[in-house]
């Protein structure tokens with residue numbers, strides 16, 4: 001489960017404005033559950049259903065497929081594939097949403113949609129019953145409120161700007177009425193969860209409220225573990241998801257026969273040299289696929305790692321190397337390029353590296369990736385980044401976990417190096433066929449666990 005922030009509170013407390021800003025700041029997904037109730041009302045209205053007729057509204061749910069998606073970072077609702085995001089913002093639909101949200105079958109219908117998105121993502125979800133009913137296990141529960149007078153004041157100003165003739169007294173009466181309806185309805189009434197932290201925004205600025213939410217998230221255990229780096233990756237991943245559908249590699253292209261012949265002849269020679277220089281042991285070589293287009297995901301101990309891994313693969317490899325390595329000197333650059341290195345600019349959010357990786361796999365090469373992103377000096381496996389899982393998922397290709405082991409920090413002559421190859425992990429066999437955050441997380445976890453089991 002991702003980090004879930006449940007944000008409940010009465011109408012007009014500014015939940016959506018605040019939640020949107022906080023989500024952007026933290027790289028979370030903002031889930032506006034009101035939009036789902038609005039979409040049900042819109043769907044029923046377009047079918048001519050009387051919204052006061054609970055049975056007819058319930059029947060209108062039959063065959064209705066509601067999906068939340070994100071377009072340019074903003075939430076959109078698809079009702080049977082149609083983007084209804086703008087159409088649900090009319091006064092008629094607002095009133096309709098209020099009616100349908102009191103129907104038990106409607107609330108039940110939306111539970112899975114809301115829970116599924118929370119299971120797979122770091123989210124901030126706003127609504128009325130999120131902390132109490134939808135996500136009772138959310139790590140952070142917030143109840144955002146403000147005095148009825150202050151909420152009426154804010155709403156009154158908004159309406160005035162739009163040229164609406166309502167008086168302040170009318171707006172206040174409306175707020176009081178909605179508060180009463182929301183808190184007194186029979187099903188899932190607006191109620192503060194017992195373990196919710198109350199934020200009273202009456203005399204707070206928007207920025208202050210956003211900061212309070214981010215602070216509450218930081219203080220929760222789950223969030224503390226997430227570095228800015230990881231959040232950046234999540235943001236990238238979300239961008240990628242919009243522009244990067246699954247693109248299974250064809251596995252039909254073979255390496256140029258000349259290159260392959262050269263590699264096949266050259267490899268035993270290099271292996272011989274390495275075996276003379278180090279005390280090399282290879283384990284699990286039977287796990288190495290005989291074809292190309294596979295990913296080798298390994299822990300990272302030394303600059304020799306790509307070569308150690310390649311010594312036993314029958315097909316030439318490519319590997320990502322940090323951009324700085326290409327700036328050392330021309331001989332070193334030529335050498336690592338000859339061994340299949342291509343540059344990656346770390347933490348840049350550059351999606352080109354994903355495209356290049358897929359191209360390399362598509363060309364029939366194997367691809368070596370070090371998910372930790374940096375070398376480990378003490379041999380302990382660090383935290384994995386998402387790139388490897390994303391590439392494997394998009395390319396729908398196997399990942400061979402690799403563990404490289406030697407004592408101490410530095411390599412030296414005659415040192416024992418044990419390279420262990422684990423059983424390939426196949427996204428297809430795991431039923432992973434989309435690049436959602438949930439899929440990426442799942443496969444990354446498996447890859448890192450497998451590498452960890454190969455590292456001593």
Ligand code: DC
Pocket residue numbers: 033034035037038094097098099101102126127128129130
């Ligand atoms: O937040 P909003 O105005 O878009 O919500 C539309 C309606 O849906 C509103 O009348 C309250 C209701 N709602 C609800 O009952 N439970 C939720 N979790 C979200 C909204």
